[in-house]
Amino acid sequence: MTHELLNGLSPVEIEQVLKLGTRLIVPSGASLFRLGDPADRLFLTERGRIKLTLPMQLRGREEDVFVEERSPGQTVGWSALIPPYRFTLAATAALFEAEVIALPREALLQYFAANSAAGYKIALNLAVVIGHRLQLFQTMWLREMQRTVEVRSA
């Protein structure tokens, strides 16, 4: 399994980072974290899919609406490394059971302090993950705005 967050790290460094974490099994439909929860752990998806959702009002009811899905190898919960360390989405295992490696923030920060070269590579990989999310949603936002403008000026 190749994890996007660990790209460019040596096998020894990868092993060291993975040893910081704990494997978690998330049953289908079970919550990994909720919106607003303290983000003290970052997750590497090992198996299954993690569904990210946001609450939306639908006909007077609050429903979790699909935002994104993370596959094996992808990172979930990077809010654990970004202040104010609160999850801004909710995460649940999708149709099937999922397996993730939970990496505590404190352990990661200690590792980065002791292994700055590996910490630098992980920080760059994290920037790629966050940057991609930003570009993706910026594009989607503009497309939605364009449609809104077309509807309003029709």
Add this chain to the structure above:
Amino acid sequence: MVLCIAVCGVAFVALAFGAAMRSDSWNSPMQPKLPLVKVAAPARFFSDRVPVSPVVPPLQVPIEVLLLQIENHVRLEQAAAESFLAFPSQALLHSKTTSPFVN
């Protein structure tokens, strides 16, 4: 004779002055406002016999179906956004969505 010419002259000047004042008042921007006349609406004969179309509420799909439609829409829009990010261009940015949710 002189008196007669003087009286006629005064009368002529008075008439000319009066005419000039009338034409000024026509051109003045301070015209009195005319009352607005409402155009009478055309008579609607037998208007009470015109059938009023009943307001049909839009067909509501079950909330689970709506959630799936939204999910499908988000997935399609993400795919469109990914295409744009792979090869950024104005055409791809504004490519028409195939999502039935907004079509």
